[in-house]
Amino acid sequence: xxxxxxxxxxxxxxxxKRPNTPHEFHFWTAIDSPIGIGTIVRVDAEIxxxxxxxxxxxxxxxxxxxxxxxxxxxxxxxxxxxxxxxxLAATQRAEIRLYTAHVLRQLPEEPLQPVPMGKVALxxxxxxxxxxxxxxxxxxxxxxxxxxxxxxxxAMEAPIYLDADFLLGPEAAHLNITGVSGLATKxxxxxxxxxxxxxHFPEQKGSVAAICFNVKGPDLLFLDQPGKLDxxxxxxxEKLGVRSEPFxxxxxxxxxxxxxxxxxxxxxxxxxxxxxxxxxxxLNEVMQFAEVLLxxxxxxxxxxxFIDFLQERVINREFTDPVLSTTHRVRSFGDLEAFFxxxxxxxxxxxxxxxxRTHHVATIRKVRNRLSNISTRCxxxxxxxxxxxxxxxxxxxxxxxxxxxxxSLEEDTQDLIFARVVSxxxxxxxxxxxxxxxxxxxxxxxxxxAPGDGPETYVRKMLLxxxxxxxxxxxxxxxxxxxxxxxxxxxxxxxxxxxxxxxDMDELATPGYAVLSAxxxxxxxxxxxxxxxxxxxHFAQPIFVxxxxxxxxxxxxxxxxxxxAGDIALDVAVLRSxxxxxxxxxxxxxxxxxxxxxxxxxxxxxxxTLQARPERVQPFFEAQFRRIxxxxxxxxxxxxxxxxxxxxxxxxx
Amino acid sequence: MDAGFHNLQRQLAALLPGExxxxxxxxxxxxxxxxxxxxxxxxxxxxxxxxxxxxxIAGDVEPHFAAFxxxxxxxxxxxxxxxxxxxxxxxxxxxxxxxxxxLGTWRAPIVRGALYAPLxxxxxxxxxxxxxxxxxxxxxxxxxxxxxxxxxxxxxxxIHAIQRAREAAERELAEAWCAAxxxxxxxxxxxxxxxxxxTSSRAVGVVKTHRTLYAEGDALRTVLRLHRAERxxxxxxxxxRRTPVASWYLRVRDPRGHDPLWGLVRVEVAEAHGNLPQxxxxxxxxxxxxxxxxxxxxxxxxxxxxGIRDCEEFLRAIQ
Numbered sequence: 023x024x025x026x027x028x029x030x031x032x033x034x035x036x037x038x039k040r041p042n043t044p045h046e047f048h049f050w051t052a053i054d055s056p057i058g059i060g061t062i063v064r065v066d067a068e069i070x071x072x073x074x075x076x077x078x079x080x081x082x083x084x085x086x087x088x089x090x091x092x093x094x095x096x097x098x099x100x101x102x103x104x105x106x107x108x109x110l111a112a113t114q115r116a117e118i119r120l121y122t123a124h125v126l127r128q129l130p131e132e133p134l135q136p137v138p139m140g141k142v143a144l145x146x147x148x149x150x151x152x153x154x155x156x157x158x159x160x161x162x163x164x165x166x167x168x169x170x171x172x173x174x175x176x177a178m179e180a181p182i183y184l185d186a187d188f189l190l191g192p193e194a195a196h197l198n199i200t201g202v203s204g205l206a207t208k209x210x211x212x213x214x215x216x217x218x219x220x221x222h223f224p225e226q227k228g229s230v231a232a233i234c235f236n237v238k239g240p241d242l243l244f245l246d247q248p249g250k251l252d253x254x255x256x257x258x259x260e261k262l263g264v265r266s267e268p269f270x271x272x273x274x275x276x277x278x279x280x281x282x283x284x285x286x287x288x289x290x291x292x293x294x295x296x297x298x299x300x301x302x303x304x305l306n307e308v309m310q311f312a313e314v315l316l317x318x319x320x321x322x323x324x325x326x327x328f329i330d331f332l333q334e335r336v337i338n339r340e341f342t343d344p345v346l347s348t349t350h351r352v353r354s355f356g357d358l359e360a361f362f363x364x365x366x367x368x369x370x371x372x373x374x375x376x377x378x379r380t381h382h383v384a385t386i387r388k389v390r391n392r393l394s395n396i397s398t399r400c401x402x403x404x405x406x407x408x409x410x411x412x413x414x415x416x417x418x419x420x421x422x423x424x425x426x427x428x429x430s431l432e433e434d435t436q437d438l439i440f441a442r443v444v445s446x447x448x449x450x451x452x453x454x455x456x457x458x459x460x461x462x463x464x465x466x467x468x469x470x471x472a473p474g475d476g477p478e479t480y481v482r483k484m485l486l487x488x489x490x491x492x493x494x495x496x497x498x499x500x501x502x503x504x505x506x507x508x509x510x511x512x513x514x515x516x517x518x519x520x521x522x523x524x525x526d527m528d529e530l531a532t533p534g535y536a537v538l539s540a541x542x543x544x545x546x547x548x549x550x551x552x553x554x555x556x557x558x559x560h561f562a563q564p565i566f567v568x569x570x571x572x573x574x575x576x577x578x579x580x581x582x583x584x585x586x587a588g589d590i591a592l593d594v595a596v597l598r599s600x601x602x603x604x605x606x607x608x609x610x611x612x613x614x615x616x617x618x619x620x621x622x623x624x625x626x627x628x629x630x631t632l633q634a635r636p637e638r639v640q641p642f643f644e645a646q647f648r649r650i651x652x653x654x655x656x657x658x659x660x661x662x663x664x665x666x667x668x669x670x671x672x673x674x675x
Numbered sequence: 676m677d678a679g680f681h682n683l684q685r686q687l688a689a690l691l692p693g694e695x696x697x698x699x700x701x702x703x704x705x706x707x708x709x710x711x712x713x714x715x716x717x718x719x720x721x722x723x724x725x726x727x728x729x730x731x732i733a734g735d736v737e738p739h740f741a742a743f744x745x746x747x748x749x750x751x752x753x754x755x756x757x758x759x760x761x762x763x764x765x766x767x768x769x770x771x772x773x774x775x776x777x778l779g780t781w782r783a784p785i786v787r788g789a790l791y792a793p794l795x796x797x798x799x800x801x802x803x804x805x806x807x808x809x810x811x812x813x814x815x816x817x818x819x820x821x822x823x824x825x826x827x828x829x830x831x832x833x834i835h836a837i838q839r840a841r842e843a844a845e846r847e848l849a850e851a852w853c854a855a856x857x858x859x860x861x862x863x864x865x866x867x868x869x870x871x872x873x874t875s876s877r878a879v880g881v882v883k884t885h886r887t888l889y890a891e892g893d894a895l896r897t898v899l900r901l902h903r904a905e906r907x908x909x910x911x912x913x914x915x916r917r918t919p920v921a922s923w924y925l926r927v928r929d930p931r932g933h934d935p936l937w938g939l940v941r942v943e944v945a946e947a948h949g950n951l952p953q954x955x956x957x958x959x960x961x962x963x964x965x966x967x968x969x970x971x972x973x974x975x976x977x978x979x980x981x982g983i984r985d986c987e988e989f990l991r992a993i994q
Contacts, residue, residue, distance in 0.1 A: 091971065091972075093971075093972075096972065099969065100967055100969035101967070111776075111967040111968045111981075112738030112740075112776070112965050112981075113738075113773060113776055113965075113968065113982055114776045114777050116778070116985060116988065
């Protein structure tokens with residue numbers, strides 16, 4: 023125990039007007055003591071209770087300072103109303119530093135009594151562990167401690183740990199972080215915490231991976247690149263037992279741009295293409311989650327019934343019907359459109375009435391319109407031809423971060439991606455065949471995806487489901503937002519651990535923060551970058567910690583160092599894509615190969631190659647074009663006027 | 676009422692089961708009559724100038740005092756043995772040393788409690804009980820200040836005895852400072868009680884009560900009309916049982932709109948040290964420097980210096 027920690031810094035006081043209770047006590051200190059809001063202190067009682075000396079741990083939540091003046095006017099009079107004169111006083115007025123602390127822990131825990139009078143000292147490392155009940159999960163034989171940061175008071179620094187059982191399940195799970203935008207605290211904290219989890223997640227608890235949805239700019243796009251750290255950061259990494267290096271296993275996924283040439287991401291610099299994968303889905307992947315994209319007002323019960331019919335009877339099956347000109351096997355949006363076209367023409371040609379298999383033609387047209395629309399609305403993600411490039415469900419790797427960049431996508435597309443990825447994670451975790459036993463899903467901007475008010479959306483339902491049931495599966499939600507008060511209560515309420523960065527005062531004035539003292543709120547409103555307030559099931563009170571800058575490159579720095587590729591020609595886009603598979607591919611060869619083919623054909627060929635990942639890339643790519651039958655030139659019918667118009671008859675009669 | 680007072684009552688009640696104990700008697704300092712001396716004017720020998728006149732204190736005032744000394748007393752009637760009041764008195768004294776503009780306690784403060792009673796007027800039962808109690812007992816008849824058995828006279832005798840005890844404690848600390856302290860000491864009141872203090876170059880007494888004024892006639896008018904930062908000519912204070920010292924009046928605050936004694940203090944220093952007028956000017960500057968911060972909310976803040984108020988607050992806290 024350090025001498026600084028042992029030094030008596032204050033004494034507990036209690037008056038009739040301001041008594042101590044079992045949960046709160048007051049103490050005074052010298053005016054130059056290192057005590058501040060958030061400091062953890064230890065009280066050693068001077069009178070034994072039931073034969074034991076009571077020891078109380080508390081965290082400072084409020085501070086008071088006053089002098090022996092009874093009225094400010096006395097000071098004004100004393101200086102003739104001139105503030106400058108104050109420095110002339112020969113003696114400084116007697117001044118008190120009085121603090122209020124909330125009890126973290128009292129030992130022995132029974133009988134629970136008001137905090138006794140006693141000496142107050144700064145809590146040492148060991149005291150902090152006991153005060154926050156970390157001793158229960160720091161024990162070597164059952165260690166489940168995940169470092170979250172460093173608590174600092176005076177010259178003393180103590181690591182603060184979260185309990186993996188309460189962070190990643192099964193006891194409790196989920197983490198929510200809130201704070202104002204622009205300080206990069208939320209993203210940095212999550213990056214740091216993921217690194218800490220990867221370094222300390224106990225072996226006996228299995229494996230863990232993370233899926234991060236990048237929803238803003240380049241925030242999470244350079245996790246595999248080294249960031250800027252200073253000496254103090256490195257010291258913190260060392261103290262907390264985490265390597266100060268970027269994530270070594272990161273895979274990026276992004277849909278294509280609507281044009282289809284390049285991936286729709288700011289991580290499009292060619293130097294980073296190695297672990298960048300396209301995210302494209304076909305009809306099968308989308309139909310399961312059509313609900314996400316279809317407006318309930320649009321899709322009534324009849325339309326819903328027809329969609330069910332399509333899913334059960336048409337899609338991925340050979341389907342034939344007297345009204346159809348041929349047998350259909352629908353495997354892509356292109357096939358689906360062909361099916362609809364054939365069906366509607368058949369119904370019209372046969373004049374068989376307004377119904378087909380109990381479904382009204384208007385309903386069929388409506389469903390066709392809405393479903394066909396999906397590939398347009400989600401162009402780049404959803405492909406007409408059904409090419410699939412997906413996350414590696416079933417072969418997720420331990421300690422790997424999978425980043426899905428949805429930042430540049432339309433809201434519908436983001437929703438679809440989110441809903442499908444989370445559903446797939448859930449399915450695989452239920453079957454225990456995801457590849458890892460725990461997955462952390464990081465979602466920023468929770469205000470948008472799980473708002474406290476507004477319509478019930480598929481995404482919000484999914485988030486609620488994770489929050490309420492995910493911990494049993496190992497599906498853990500790390501969420502972030504600017505305004506916690508505006509997020510659905512069941513999402514934040516189910517987060518076992520909460521982190522708070524610098525907060526907006528208006529937000530702090532909402533009822534959710536009523537339990538915090540005015541001083542704690544003020545500290546939160548002025549919190550420095552790199553500082554957090556932590557609430558965790560083991561901590562009786564919130565604790566302030568510092569955490570190091572992430573060892574991964576900040577998004578803004580990454581975007582400067584690896585500028586996005588910008589608009590490129592189709593041949594260059596194909597070159598870059600194919601070079602990921604075969605470094606010998608040249609631009610000349612690409613140009614030669616794609617000459618005479620339209621953009622759609624080239625993109626389809628490229629996508630097919632990327633999906634197949636063949637050993638011999640160039641022949642495979644060339645073969646894609648040989649399969650394409652060039653359209654025959656249809657002789658244009660010569661139009662013959664019914665009769666020639668008289669030159670002087672403007673109306674044609 | 677403090678815990679010590681009640682503890683003492685309980686202790687005595689165990690020894691004197693049949694007696695009645697006062698529940699909440701007020702401090703005698705507030706209620707006693709005849710303790711304060713009658714106002715009087717005394718002419719003093721001038722040590723400067725032929726006639727007493729005003730001197731303006733020129734130059735910048737600067738804090739100089741290293742420490743402040745004051746004592747307090749508190750007394751309450753604890754019981755009546757028949758018609759004889761038994762008084763519980765607590766005296767205390769402290770030196771508060773100034774380091775980097777902040778005051779802290781120099782050495783251990785003195786706090787002493789005792790029972791004050793005219794033992795000769797008490798019955799055997801009471802005398803025996805007081806002897807068996809674990810608290811010091813002071814016989815107020817020892818001083819032989821009057822032989823009236825009027826209850827107030829007996830109370831006054833007790834108060835005088837307590838006052839003497841307080842002065843002794845102050846003297847004890849002042850002598851200790853003069854022997855070992857570092858820098859000049861600001862004493863609340865006269866320095867004449869101790870020869871060692873009255874002749875020390877390290878002690879400055881500042882008297883803020885003026886029941887006795889050392890001026891008559893024109894000299895008195897001059898004193899009462901002193902402006903702020905003016906002092907009177909230096910004069911000698913003598914007393915049969917006290918050491919002579921040099922003294923002067925000093926106005927520390929602007930008296931306009933107040934009574935003539937507003938902000939007026941009398942300063943005492945040893946007579947034998949250096950050029951007296953120069954020393955009077957220097958010491959006056961030091962005292963004027965103590966005018967801030969105000970000693971409010973104490974009602975005597977016009978004359979009381981903050982360091983002395985700090986001593987009183989400290990003693991109030993520890994008694």
